[in-house]
Amino acid sequence: MQVSRGMRIFRVFNLVFLLLVVFLTVYPFLNIIAQSFSSEGFINAGQVNLFPMGFNTETYKLILADSTFWNNYGNTVLYTVVATGISMVLTTSFAYAIAKKDLKGRSLFIGLAVFTMFFNGGLIPNYVLISSLGMRDSIWAVVLPNAISVFNLLIMKSFFENMPRELEEAASIDGLTQYGILFRVVLPLSKAIMATMVLFYAVANWNSWFQAFLYLDNPDLFPVTIYLRNMIAGVTTAGSAGGTAENVGQIAANIQSVTIVLTVIPILCVYPFVQKYFFSGVMLGSVKE
Incomplete structure (x- = not known):
């Protein structure tokens, strides 16, 4: 042709x-x-563009030797794993339930979920609620408030709706309960959408800082994004981070860029493992027959 x-x-x-x-x-x-x-x-001098000029690793050595950085890094890993796990359980359960057209009150549940996309209680009521529940200054203040993303919920709901009902009917005839159908039939066929949702939630939780900034007072509980935020805001200076008189100027010049690189590397390493599911997962959940 x-x-x-x-x-x-x-x-x-x-x-x-x-x-x-x-x-x-x-x-x-x-x-x-x-x-x-x-x-x-x-x-x-503003001479650095795409390639390093005057190769220097002094700041990397300083940050990697900072126990606060590694403590915050570990907190971020913990928060990301726990929050993503909770989000996947809640989102999958909710989406699978509202994907059933014979569910009583289905329209109400969907409406309540969509309502939260446009309206919320506000910053102060949320803070009062988290404090009254005793979750302030704990891991739960970070991982629970935003456990369900309505956008991700609707994508997963659409995916479940497009799944052939004959598969579930056959499994039901074979004696499987609703939980058996979900765990033994539906989820094994949903690897693409599940991997996509894990990526969405993991990236969001890894980059999240405002929840921790708002609800955490103990520095030992801070995620690495708060460490980065303090660097950018100038709260933590090169000197307080451990710099000496000889290298404080060098450290002040690129401490923010070093921290940014060290922060984003892990989440970048995750992407290649879910890339093959990413496109198909989004597309499968975005169209209807």
């Missing part, structure tokens, strides 16, 4: 446009990486 001249022009234009989008997306991150390995003079 011969490709027309117009199609060739379109493909070239499309390729150039997508390469430009990729460059604009990747450039800020590459710049952060370059700054994290550059020396103070080049950073202050």
